[in-house]
Amino acid sequence: MRDSRDHEGTVRAAxxxxxxxxxxxxxxxxACAGASAGRGGxxxxxxxxxxxxxxxxxxxxxxxxxxxxxxxRDLSDWDIKFAHHPLGENFNDTFRVENGMLEVRYDKxxxxxxxxxxxxxxxxxxxxxxxxEYRFVGGQVKGAGPNLSWALRNNGIMIDGQTAESMGLDQxxxxxxxxxxxxxxxxxxxRSTANLCTPGTNxxxxxxxxxxxxxxxxxxxxxxxQWVRVEALALGDSVIKHIAxxxxxxxxxxxxxxxxxxxxxxxxxxxxxxxxxGGTISLQAETAEIDFRKVEVLNLEGCMDPRSSTYRPYFxxxxxxxxx
Numbered sequence: 001m002r003d004s005r006d007h008e009g010t011v012r013a014a015x016x017x018x019x020x021x022x023x024x025x026x027x028x029x030x031a032c033a034g035a036s037a038g039r040g041g042x043x044x045x046x047x048x049x050x051x052x053x054x055x056x057x058x059x060x061x062x063x064x065x066x067x068x069x070x071x072x073r074d075l076s077d078w079d080i081k082f083a084h085h086p087l088g089e090n091f092n093d094t095f096r097v098e099n100g101m102l103e104v105r106y107d108k109x110x111x112x113x114x115x116x117x118x119x120x121x122x123x124x125x126x127x128x129x130x131x132x133e134y135r136f137v138g139g140q141v142k143g144a145g146p147n148l149s150w151a152l153r154n155n156g157i158m159i160d161g162q163t164a165e166s167m168g169l170d171q172x173x174x175x176x177x178x179x180x181x182x183x184x185x186x187x188x189x190x191r192s193t194a195n196l197c198t199p200g201t202n203x204x205x206x207x208x209x210x211x212x213x214x215x216x217x218x219x220x221x222x223x224x225x226q227w228v229r230v231e232a233l234a235l236g237d238s239v240i241k242h243i244a245x246x247x248x249x250x251x252x253x254x255x256x257x258x259x260x261x262x263x264x265x266x267x268x269x270x271x272x273x274x275x276x277x278g279g280t281i282s283l284q285a286e287t288a289e290i291d292f293r294k295v296e297v298l299n300l301e302g303c304m305d306p307r308s309s310t311y312r313p314y315f316x317x318x319x320x321x322x323x324x
Contacts, residue, residue, distance in 0.1 A: 058129060061298055061314050069121045069130075069281065070295040072100045079164035082117040082285070083172045083264075087164055094285045095119050102292040104155070104285045106141040112148070116172045117285030120164040126278025127300040127317040131231040132157050136183035138289035151287040153183030156197065159232050159240075160255060160279040162269065170264040174282060175200035177255055179232045179242055180214065181290075184223035192219040194230045194242040194249050200262030200270050203240075204254040211259055217242055217249035227293070235300070235316060237277045 069077070074097055075090075082091040090096075092108040094117055102119075136153045144151070161176030178197040185191060196203070197214040204210065222228050231243040242250040258272040283292065303310040303323035310324050 058298065058300075058314055061312070065312065066296045066298050068294075068296050070102045070292060073097065075102070075119070077122050079120045079122060080117065081120065081164045081167050081171075081174075082115050084113075084115055084170050086169065087167075091115055091117060100293070102283070102295065104283075104288070104290045105138075106287065106289060109141050111143040112141045112287055114172065118158065118164070118174055118282040119285075120161070120174075120280050120282040121295075121297075124163075124278055124280050125234070125297060125299060125301075126236050127234065129231055129233045129298045129300065130157065130159060130281055131229060131294070131296050132181075132283070132292055133227055133229045133294040134181060134290055134292050135225050135227045136288060136290050137225055140289075141287040144287055148287055153185065154286055154288050155181040155290050156284045156286070157181065157230065157232060158199075158280070158282040158284065159234055160201075160276050161282055162200075163280055164282075166266065166269055168264045168266045168269075171262065171266075172264065173199035173262050174280070175257060175262050175265065175270055176279065176282070177201055177203070177240065177276075178284075179230060181228075181230060183288075184221040186223045189221075191221050192217045192249070193222055193228060194219050194232075194244040196242065196250055196252065198259055198261065200257060200259060200265065201255055201276065202258045203252045203256075205252050209256075210252075213259065213261055215250070215252075217244065219244040219247065219249040229294075234278070237275050 075095060079087065080090050080095060081087050082089060085091050094104060094106065096103050096105060134155065140148065140152055156178040158174055158176040158178050161174045167174055176199060178199060180193070180195040180197050182191050182193045182195065194217045195214060196217070202209055202211050229245055233241040233243065237254055239251065239253045240255065241248055255276040257270055257274045257276065262270060281297065283295070300315055301317035301319050302312055302315045304315050304318040305311055305323050308323040310322050
């Protein structure tokens with residue numbers, strides 16, 4: 001999605017105050033404590049403690065608990081939606097699986113007329129850690145002009161999003177929170193990744209509602225075709241963190257519907273001010289070619305009764321129905 005740029009095309013630092021991350025952590029503690037019948041909750045970096053007291057760290061989760069959204073073989077369990085095309089049409093075979101990777105390719109395109117695409121995992125999540133390992137390859141779609149310079153080496157992990165079925169035929173971007181993936185342009189200029197863009201949404205920093213569409217993270221610039229791992233930790237509507245190669249680079253909370261950049265939505269779907277507590281996960285086709293070798297999620301909502309066989313010590317949200 002379009003990032004904040006000046007007239008020369010360089011990324012601007014987001015014009016935001018220095019927010020107190022401690023306040024955000026406190027909000028997460030309160031939210032998790034209330035949701036888990038008195039069990040305290042805390043939040044630190046990826047792999048650090050997300051809950052104090054009896055709660056364990058995310059790093060304690062066995063690899064087998066991670067859900068592999070991409071199975072390395074095909075696109076089963078995913079829904080595809082391109083703007084101006086019906087649900088399920090993989091326009092120009094853009095999303096494909098080759099060499100065990102989920103690829104976005106534009107070699108079968110003759111031009112671009114706003115057909116932004118998204119591939120949605122079918123199951124929604126609310127309390128979770130999602131991760132994608134990606135690299136940018138090649139260039140842009142044929143005929144991409146200066147008006148699409150913002151989309152060069154640009155993709156995104158869309159989290160807490162609407163379903164593919166609820167999108168309008170001509171809708172460009174899903175109502176969601178975009179964990180924006182940007183590749184460096186090897187020009188010596190900073191271009192952070194794991195930024196935030198907000199199609200049809202707004203978020204809070206501390207108690208302030210922020211309506212700026214794209215907000216830059218504090219990540220380093222990743223030039224070339226190197227692999228990068230970006231994660232997003234979402235705890236319902238309390239705290240959301242963006243993490244790039246293990247470093248926490250952006251923290252915010254209380255997402256809600258509103259704002260622009262989600263055009264041609266169906267009537268009644270975008271409700272300004274409505275809180276967002278979870279949703280779908282999707283990846284983009286935004287004119288740039290990219291590989292994903294891993295897309296996985298660790299569900300942090302489940303049975304928190306230690307007597308149950310489905311209990312996990314790292315859960316932060318109790319789901320009684322998951323207890324066995």
